[in-house]
Amino acid sequence: MGVGVLKTYRELLPVTEATPMITLGEGDTPLVKSNRLAAELGCPELYFKLEGCNPTGSFKDRGMVVAIAKALEEGSRAIMCASTGNTSASAAAFGAYSGLPALVIIPRGEVAMGKLAQAMAYGAKIIMVNGNFDAALELVRSFTTKHEVTLVNSVNPYRLEGQKTAAFEIVDSLGDAPDYLFIPVGNAGNITAYWRGFQEYHQLGRSKTLPRMMGFQAEGAAPIVRGEPVSNPQTIASAIRIGNPASWKGALEARDGSGGAIDMVSDDEILEGYRLLASQEGIFCEPASAASFAGLIKLHKKGLDLSDRRVVCVFTGTGLKDPDLAVTSVAPQTIVVEPTLEAVEAVALS
C-alpha cells in the first residue's frame, strides 16, 4: 500500500525515534518473470526487477528517501547533488515533498529530456556545467564542504542504505538469493548497495545463498573494466556516462566477494537489449538499464550455462525517461491514413 522503504525495513535501516518516516511510495517494485526471452537464453528462471516503477521512475528513490529523512532529522536546510539525471529527479521530488530546496548540477546537454523535465517540474534549481558528471560531482563535493548544504549523491552513506532494500525485496520474493544478479554500473553505488543488502540478509539467515554480482558498464565508459579512470566517457546510455565512479572500491568488493564479474557492453549491444525487452517482453526500460540484460546476452553467447540457474536482471529506470532515444532508435511503425474504415482496413489487414 505504498508504505515505503523506511517503514518496511526500519530494523535494517539507520532509523531512530527522531527519523521522520517520510515516503513517496518508493520500493516494493515488481519482480516479473520473463515470458519469452528466457527460453532463448536457455534460462528457465529469469526475473526482471522493475525499478522504473518507483515514484520518480528510477531506483534512486529508495536511497533518496533515507538520505532526505536523515537530512530532515539533522536539521538540514537545503540539498545538493550532481547527476546524469535520475538522482536529480529524485532529489528534486523529495526536496519538494519535504520543503527542502534542491540544487542540482548536471552536465550540459547530456541529461535525457524526461529527467530534465522532472527536475524542472519539481522546482529544483538546475545548474548546468560545461563538463561531465565526474566534474559535476567534484563541484558538489567542494560546494557542500564549504556551505551548509547536504550532499545527497550516493557518497552520502544513507543513500546506499536505502538502495540495499532492493536486494531484500528480491530475496523476500524468491525465498532465497538468485544465483546471478545482473546490474548496470555507473557511479557504482547501486552494485555496492545490492551486495550489502544480500550479505546482510544472508547473515540474518533470511537467505541460504549469495548471488554472483554481474556488473555491466558501457564500453565507452568502462573505467572499472579497464582499471583506470576514463577522462571523456561516451555512451548512448547517458545515465552511466561516468569515467571515475565514486564507489569504485565497493564495486570491486562486490565482484570479488561474490565471485562475480564487472564487464562491458557496446552501445549496439545495449540498444539490442533495449529493443528486445520492449518488443518481446513489454518492458520499456532506459538504455542504461538495458546494459544489465545486454550483459546477460553477451555472457550467454560466450557459453555461460544458465539452464539450472536463477537469474535476476535489474532494470534501474523507465524508458519514458529518454523518449527521444525511443523514437529515434526503433524503425518507424506509424502509418498515416484518412479517417475512414476502408483506409484503416487497408493498412491493418495487410
Ligand code: F0G
Ligand atoms: N541506471 C540508471 C537508470 C541510472 O540512473 C544510474 C545512475 C545507474 C544505472 C548506475 O547506478 O551509479 O549506482 O552505478 N545514475 C546516476 C544519476 C549517476 O545521477 O542519476 P550507479
